[in-house]
Amino acid sequence: MTVSTPRPTPTAPEAEPKATTSYREAVREAIRAAMRADERVFLMGEDVGRYGGCYAVSMGLLEEFGEERIRDTPLSESAFVGAGIGAAMNGMRPIVEIMTVNFSLLALDQILNNAATILHMSGGQLNVPVVIRIATGGGRQLAAQHSHSLEGWYAHIPGIKVAVPGTVEDAGGMLAPALADPDPVLIFENALLYNGSGPAPDAARPVDLVHAAVRRAGADVSLLTYGGSLHKTLDAAEALEAEGIDAEVVDLRMLRPLDDATILSSVARTHRVVIVDEGWRSGGISAELAARIAERAFFDLEVPPERVCSAEVPLPYAKHMEEAALPSAERIIAAARKVMGRHG
Amino acid sequence: MSAAAKHPATHTVTHTAQLATGLPAELTREHAHELLLDMLRVRRMEERCAELYQATKIRGFLHLYVGEEAVAAGAMRALTTEDAVVATYREHGHALIRGVPMESILAEMYGKQEGCCRGRGGSMHLFDADTRFYGGNAIVAGGLPLAVGLALADKLQGRRRVTACFFGDGAVAEGEFHESMNLAALWQLPVLFLCENNLYGMGTGIERAQSETHLALKAAAYRVPAWDVDGMDVLATEDTARKAAEAVREGGGPHFVEFRTYRFRAHSMFDPELYRDKAEVATWKERDPIALFRARLRGADLLGDEEDAELEALAADEVERAVAFAEAGTWEDVAELERFVYSDPVASEEVAR
Numbered sequence: 001m002t003v004s005t006p007r008p009t010p011t012a013p014e015a016e017p018k019a020t021t022s023y024r025e026a027v028r029e030a031i032r033a034a035m036r037a038d039e040r041v042f043l044m045g046e047d048v049g050r051y052g053g054c055y056a057v058s059m060g061l062l063e064e065f066g067e068e069r070i071r072d073t074p075l076s077e078s079a080f081v082g083a084g085i086g087a088a089m090n091g092m093r094p095i096v097e098i099m100t101v102n103f104s105l106l107a108l109d110q111i112l113n114n115a116a117t118i119l120h121m122s123g124g125q126l127n128v129p130v131v132i133r134i135a136t137g138g139g140r141q142l143a144a145q146h147s148h149s150l151e152g153w154y155a156h157i158p159g160i161k162v163a164v165p166g167t168v169e170d171a172g173g174m175l176a177p178a179l180a181d182p183d184p185v186l187i188f189e190n191a192l193l194y195n196g197s198g199p200a201p202d203a204a205r206p207v208d209l210v211h212a213a214v215r216r217a218g219a220d221v222s223l224l225t226y227g228g229s230l231h232k233t234l235d236a237a238e239a240l241e242a243e244g245i246d247a248e249v250v251d252l253r254m255l256r257p258l259d260d261a262t263i264l265s266s267v268a269r270t271h272r273v274v275i276v277d278e279g280w281r282s283g284g285i286s287a288e289l290a291a292r293i294a295e296r297a298f299f300d301l302e303v304p305p306e307r308v309c310s311a312e313v314p315l316p317y318a319k320h321m322e323e324a325a326l327p328s329a330e331r332i333i334a335a336a337r338k339v340m341g342r343h344g
Numbered sequence: 345m346s347a348a349a350k351h352p353a354t355h356t357v358t359h360t361a362q363l364a365t366g367l368p369a370e371l372t373r374e375h376a377h378e379l380l381l382d383m384l385r386v387r388r389m390e391e392r393c394a395e396l397y398q399a400t401k402i403r404g405f406l407h408l409y410v411g412e413e414a415v416a417a418g419a420m421r422a423l424t425t426e427d428a429v430v431a432t433y434r435e436h437g438h439a440l441i442r443g444v445p446m447e448s449i450l451a452e453m454y455g456k457q458e459g460c461c462r463g464r465g466g467s468m469h470l471f472d473a474d475t476r477f478y479g480g481n482a483i484v485a486g487g488l489p490l491a492v493g494l495a496l497a498d499k500l501q502g503r504r505r506v507t508a509c510f511f512g513d514g515a516v517a518e519g520e521f522h523e524s525m526n527l528a529a530l531w532q533l534p535v536l537f538l539c540e541n542n543l544y545g546m547g548t549g550i551e552r553a554q555s556e557t558h559l560a561l562k563a564a565a566y567r568v569p570a571w572d573v574d575g576m577d578v579l580a581t582e583d584t585a586r587k588a589a590e591a592v593r594e595g596g597g598p599h600f601v602e603f604r605t606y607r608f609r610a611h612s613m614f615d616p617e618l619y620r621d622k623a624e625v626a627t628w629k630e631r632d633p634i635a636l637f638r639a640r641l642r643g644a645d646l647l648g649d650e651e652d653a654e655l656e657a658l659a660a661d662e663v664e665r666a667v668a669f670a671e672a673g674t675w676e677d678v679a680e681l682e683r684f685v686y687s688d689p690v691a692s693e694e695v696a697r
Contacts (some may be wrong), residue, residue, distance in 0.1 A: 042500065068500060074530065079489045086493020089478065090428070091501060094493075109520070113483045114490060122471035123462035124684040126478070158685045182687040200373030 004182070018202065020207055024194040026201055027057050027133075027173030031095060033114055033203075035065055038093060041179060044080055045069040045133075047098030054099045055135060055194050081107035081132065085115050087183070088130035093179050100151045100284035101136040101188070115184040116159030127182040131175070137190035137228040138326055144314030147322075149190040149278040152285030154216050156253035161185045162255040163209055166230030168198035170253060173207035181209065190278075191227030214266065218248035221336050222266040225276035226252040229327050233276050236332035245340055256342040263289065264297050271302040276327050283310035306335040322341055351448045357560040358571045368579065373458045376646050379421075379578050384415040384659040386437035389446055392663050393436070393453065394469075397613050401670075402453045405482075406467050407434040411608030414541050414633035416441050419508065419601070422536070422589035425475070428507040430491040432540075433468035433482040439509060443475040446662050447669035456673025463483060463676055464684060476516025484545070485511060485518035488537075492524050495598075506592045509535045514545030516559050525566040525598070531596035536589050538561065539600065540575065542607045547619040575605030579637035598663050608632070617627040630669075 028053060034041045040081070042065075043058060049072040052059035062070040063232050073080040098104045104111070114218060138147035155162045163185060165171040171189065179187035201207070215230065216237050225233040230251050237247040250266050252258065267273050273293060277286040286307045293305060311325040315335035366378075390408045397406050409416070412434075420441045423429065431438040439449055444460055452459025453467050461480075468482040478494065481487035493507035498505040515521050516539065528535045539559055543550050550557050556638050560570035569591065575586040580602060589597040605626040610617050617625075641647035 057470035074523075074526060076523035076527055077518050079527045080494060082486075082489020082520070083493035083496050083527060086478075086490040086495075087497040087500070088493070089490070090494045092497045104347055109486055110489055113486055114481075118471070118479070119416075119687065120684045121461060121465040121469040121480070122473070123464045125461070125471055125473040127687055144581075253458070257523070293688075 009046065011198075015022070018199040020197055021168060021172075021200040022195060023168045023171045024055065024057055027189065028059065028061070028170045030172035030175035030201065031058065031061060032064070033097055034093075034095070034175055035061070035069060038179070039180055040091065040093040041095065041338070042069040042071060042092065043095045043097065044073055044084060046073055046075060046099050048097050051179040053097070055191060056307045057194070058097070068224070077103055077106035078110055082110040082114065082130065083336070084130045085110055085118075085128055088128050089118070089126055095175070096130060096132045098134045098324060099133060100146050101134050102145050102148055104132075104150070106135050111160065111184075111186070112156070112157055116157050119183065120159060122239065129179070129182050129186050130180045130185050131187065132184065133187045133189060135191045136188045136289060137192055138310070138315045138322060139192045139228070140324060141317055141319055143317040147152075147315040149310065151186075152184055152277065152288075153316035154280040155258075156284055159184070159258070160256065162269055163187045163207055164203070164227040164253065164255055164311065165189065166193070166227045166251050166253070167215075167224075168196065169201050170207055174209060177209050184207065188227060190328075192228050209254055210257070210259065211251050212262040213251045214248060214262070215251045216247065216249040217324060218246040218304050220246040221248065221274060222270045222337055223247050223249045223274050223332065224252060224263060224266075225249065226255065227278065228262070229278050232327060232329045233332055236329040236336065239329065239333055240336050243337075243342075245336060247336060258289070258292070260292060262294070267293055267297045268300045271300055273301070273305045274303060274332065274335045274339060275310060276308045278310055278327055280312055281307055284309065286306045303339050303341070306339050308332050308335050354658070357564050358448075358569075359557070359638040362619035367640055367646070370617055371579065371646070376641050377416055377651065379582070380634070380637055380647070381636070381655045381658060382417040382420075382643065383578065384439050384655055384656065385446070385662060386413045386416065387634060388656075388659040388663050389440060389449070389666070390436060391696050392607070392667060394613070396453070396667070397416050402467065403455070404466050404468070405433070406453070406613045407611065408438040408609045409434050411628065411632065412540060412542060412575065412605045413437055414637070415575045415583050415603045415610040416510070416540070416577035418583075419510075419538050419603075421582045422521070422549075422585035423508055424504050424508060428478055428491075428494050429507065429510070430478040430487040430494070430507065431510040432484070432487065432512060432515075433479060435470055435510070436467065436511070439470040439472065439477055439480070442472075443476050444470065444472045444477055446666035448472070451673045452669035453554045454673055455675070456670060457676035458669065458673040468675045480556075485515035485520035485524075487511060488515065488520050488524035491535050492528050492533060495528065495535045499531070499533055504534075505534050506589050506594055507533050508538055510538045510540060512545065513539065513541040513543065513550050513559060514553070515539075516562060517545070517553055525600075528598040529566045529568050534592045534595075535598040536583070536585070537593050537598060537600040539566070540605055541602050541604045541678060542605050544607065544620070546611045546628060546665055547615065549619070558671070560600060560602040563602075568598050568600045569596070570600040570602065572602040572604060575603030576631045576636060578633055578637050606631075
């Protein structure tokens with residue numbers, strides 16, 4: 001598979017050319033800015049310091065901020081995620097990095113049983129303002145223990161927020177509101193996006209952790225997606241345009257809370273929907289989206305929704321097999337043709 | 345840079361587990377009475393809790409601390425109001441001695457909104473921000489990483505505070521124990537690890553769960569200075585906890601105390617206790633921490649009949665007031681159900697997109 005080229009956000013007419021940067025650089029600069037602005041902020045995780053981060057996101061930060069604030073941890077996901085939660089409850093604003101979403105399962109006890117529950121169990125007494133950044137997604141031939149997309153799983157959990165930045169602007173821009181949020185925020189960074197580039201975050205135009213974004217306006221079909229599938233979906237929309245199909249692309253941005261209003265208003269305009277999700281189909285976020293649309297926009301639909309998800313297998317190593325398992329522009333195009341009643 | 349290079353800590357365990365006989369000369373009457381009263385308050389509260397459970401006033405799981413009171417009563421003396429406490433699901437006594445009002449604890453167990461957590465937590469999840477009581481954690485060992493983080497925040501902010509973390513022998517078999525012990529030692533964090541070894545993880549005896557049953561050795565293996573102490577002797581628990589807490593407060597990194605104690609009652613109200621002999625329980629009851637301490641005080645003329653009765657009356661009155669408070673409590677409106685899942689919306693969320 002190929003890494004799609006990110007492109008400018010089509011909904012916001014640009015008054016002037018914006019600076020361009022990489023997804024990786026945007027995250028790094030957001031961390032740097034947050035740490036300069038607030039001494040309570042620190043970064044903690046496996047190999048975030050001397051190594052510079054498994055995906056080189058934190059390269060150079062150790063030199064600027066020192067070992068106290070850029071903390072290399074032992075391979076102890078449960079302890080250091082729990083420590084981030086405890087530190088957040090005691091006045092700090094930790095950014096905890098988990099190398100790969102599959103490793104986050106070793107910290108699931110802390111994320112679900114503590115981060116997501118303590119505000120509620122304590123009757124509103126204790127906030128957990130922790131930010132947990134997790135690399136996610138497949139497409140790198142890393143097989144079945146490094147490639148999954150479990151962000152939809154996390155979106156099942158009340159008490160946490162799940163951010164899925166698909167653009168460079170969001171990759172950097174979502175960190176500040178996540179740190180300002182009094183509740184735990186998980187940010188899932190699709191590892192295939194780190195090398196991509198696009199318009200840099202703009203401090204004068206902050207992003208939120210609330211709204212979905214229409215990345216491409218269209219009248220015929222709503223393509224709902226997020227994260228690593230966003231650019232494949234935009235590619236598909238462009239190809240569909242050549243066929244005379246005017247596709248709208250909605251970037252969910254947040255999987256919890258879901259921005260129902262933006263999703264439903266798009267469906268109400270187009271009457272057709274394709275959901276694109278790198279997670280598995282069964283019980284995933286695509287199922288949740290389809291259910292909400294069925295519950296609240298059933299009579300807006302001309303045809304049943306289609307879903308383009310990962311095949312229901314642990315992701316395989318072999319390149320051709322992995323490509324066959326993941327959503328692709330071709331599969332998205334085929335699904336869009338189907339809801340448009342076109343075949344072939 | 346290894347922890348060993350920075351902190352050539354001991355690999356040894358300090359034993360103080362022998363049964364003490366006499367009383368230390370510096371023990372004042374007032375202090376002795378406070379310790380006895382704290383144990384009595386916990387004991388009498390929990391005896392009433394068991395009755396209230398049978399009367400279906402309290403539901404869910406209820407884990408009683410009866411027999412183990414000398415641990416919390418002694419150890420809590422080592423802490424200041426600035427320190428933090430993390431405890432387990434057998435934490436009514438810890439919360440009470442830490443300073444959470446008995447009224448608020450009982451109301452919580454009733455599920456009333458006047459409870460310390462508005463009835464959202466229940467018996468296993470008592471939290472109290474005012475006394476820095478961070479639960480009430482019903483995942484065995486789940487509180488240890490939290491304690492490490494609370495201590496990390498104190499260290500990063502230059503505060504001389506101790507985070508005291510209570511857990512049982514069962515937690516020592518969990519990965520979170522080992523990860524937390526390693527991290528706290530590696531980063532020399534101000535955590536006081538307080539292991540209440542009551543010899544059973546629910547119904548599984550320690551010899552059936554641990555390859556090494558001397559738990560203090562496990563902490564020592566992480567270069568965490570460790571003690572084992574008779575958990576039925578409230579003076580010993582206090583003395584050891586004070587030494588350990590002071591060492592932590594002085595920047596000595598984490599310390600560990602293993603309290604050898606015993607749970608007199610069932611694991612929970614559902615436990616038929618098929619896994620241990622009545623004779624074993626009876627033998628341990630001969631070392632009831634309240635009876636032991638009371639006898640020692642009587643023998644040293646530090647506790648007279650009237651004083652003893654007065655302490656019992658104080659505890660009994662407090663229990664009566666707490667039960668009355670809980671009974672008079674009110675149910676939270678169901679319309680509030682989804683509150684406290686997230687905090688109130690922050691203004692920054694409303695920025696224009």
